[in-house]
Amino acid sequence: GAVVSQHPSWVICKSGTSVKIECRSLDFQATTMFWYRQFPKQSLMLMATSNEGSKATYEQGVEKDKFLINHASLTLSTLTVTSAHPEDSSFYICSARLVSGNTIYFGEGSWLTVV
Amino acid sequence: EDQVTQSPEALRLQEGESSSLNCSYTVSGLRGLFWYRQDPGKGPEFLFTLYSAGEEKEKERLKATLTKKESFLHITAPKPEDSATYLCAVQEHSGYALNFGKGTSLLVTP
Numbered sequence: 001g002a003v004v005s006q007h008p009s010w011v012i013c014k015s016g017t018s019v020k021i022e023c024r025s026l027d028f029q030a031t032t033m034f035w036y037r038q039f040p041k042q043s044l045m046l047m048a049t050s051n052e053g054s055k056a057t058y059e060q061g062v063e064k065d066k067f068l069i070n071h072a073s074l075t076l077s078t079l080t081v082t083s084a085h086p087e088d089s090s091f092y093i094c095s096a097r098l099v100s101g102n103t104i105y106f107g108e109g110s111w112l113t114v115v
Numbered sequence: 116e117d118q119v120t121q122s123p124e125a126l127r128l129q130e131g132e133s134s135s136l137n138c139s140y141t142v143s144g145l146r147g148l149f150w151y152r153q154d155p156g157k158g159p160e161f162l163f164t165l166y167s168a169g170e171e172k173e174k175e176r177l178k179a180t181l182t183k184k185e186s187f188l189h190i191t192a193p194k195p196e197d198s199a200t201y202l203c204a205v206q207e208h209s210g211y212a213l214n215f216g217k218g219t220s221l222l223v224t225p
Contacts (some may be wrong), residue, residue: 023178034212043202044159044214093158097211102147104206104213106158 006107013084014115020080021110024093029074031095034090034104035067050077053083069074084114118142119204120218127222128193136188138203141191147206148186149181149213152199159202162188193223 005024008041013019023033031052036044048058048069056069066088070081081088093109120139128134139149147166151159161174165181172179178189187199200220204210204213 004158032211042215044204044213046212046214047187049210049212091156095159095213102164102206103161104149104211105161106151109156109158111156 003009003105004094004107006033006061006094006110008053008110009108009112010111015084015085015114016040019084019112021092021094021112022095023079023107025075025105028096028098030077031074031099032097033077033099034095035069035077035079036093036095038093038109044093052108062107067087067089081112082110088112092108099105118214119203119205121201121219123217123219124217125220125222127191127224130194130223130225131192132189132192133189135190136203136221138186138216139184140167140186140203140205141184142205142207143175145205145210146208148181148197149179149206149215150186151202151204153202153218154199156221162201179213190221193221195223195225198223 007022009087033050035047038044047062048056050056050069050071058064071077095106097104123138133170147164150162153159164177168183170181176191180187200218204215
């Protein structure tokens with residue numbers, strides 16, 4: 001079964017509104033989680049690294065005020081897309097690192113469509 | 116310059132026709148090299164992590180190998196259900212995030 005759960009699986013929102021995506025690690029604690037986005041037929045692009053109890057580290061070109069990341073517990077990280085625009089429509093995927101063994105599991109992804 | 120280059124971009128095989136996928140990488144210090152399988156519209160499914168040159172890992176019809184410059188994913192006697200995109204990613208010593216290649220789209224026909 002899935003070890004990383006994402007919710008919602010898909011969401012449609014109006015332009016200018018905000019939407020939150022949750023990423024939960026199941027059965028293990030994740031001090032570090034990662035957020036990626038993937039455009040059709042392209043690979044995964046790292047957006048930010050989410051560390052429990054501290055500020056996220058964003059990749060170059062990713063607006064931290066637009067993509068708010070919160071990692072408030074060892075099993076939950078959230079990504080909030082603020083003031084969403086149609087160009088933010090994408091497939092957002094989170095992953096969590098299993099500390100023992102360094103395995104990194106991915107969630108099922110969340111499809112965001114901004115209309 | 117891309118750190119991770121996968122080839123071929125797409126591969127079509129007959130059922131039972133074995134082949135290999137390539138992942139070439141350029142990093143200053145490799146912590147680990149990861150292989151994932153991704154089905155359309157889904158998140159990547161973990162397959163293997165390799166840490167040092169010469170290391171090999173197997174899972175059913177898949178076998179991953181690692182050298183200092185590249186990794187191969189060998190698929191032996193593939194079945195149609197092996198059809199997917201196979202992603203390679205590197206993890207550097209400087210952190211734990213993964214840097215992905217563009218993937219190889221594999222289609223296995225009956």
